[in-house]
Amino acid sequence: MAADEADGDEGTERFDDPATVVRRWHRQMDFADLVAVCQGFIAGATRLVPKLRGREFTERQHEQVGNVLEKLRATAHWIETAVATGQTDLDEALAQLLRGE
Known part of the structure; x- marks a missing residue:
């Protein structure tokens, strides 16, 4: 017997709330943006x-680089x-x- 038959879910489709899907997508995009920023610096x-x-x-240049680092x-x-x-x-x-304070 298949797992979906055992649970009584035969023939039902999975439905995700659209708002949940959009929130998940936004989180994935934020993560991708974070990794891209880090990778851009490295590159x-x-x-x-x-x-x-x-x-x-x-x-003065040493000092400026030190401040930025x-x-x-x-x-x-x-x-x-x-x-x-x-x-x-x-x-x-x-x-x-x-802010450089």
Whole structure:
């Protein structure tokens, strides 16, 4: 006996609520967008960093890159936390960092 016959579901079709389908689709698109943003950064860095070989940077340029990398690390940590816990709140310290304060 087939599983659907045992459950009494013979001949019935599965119906998902349209709102549920749309919410699921939006979640999948958000996930795809998140991965694309991360992959875009990786692709850009992979293309650009090798071009920097032998270049000398001013102290100000070192400082600017350091500031941006600090924001990047904090943002990556925020993403990790959001994925692991579902908490997407932007705490005030991160908000200030991202604003450059």
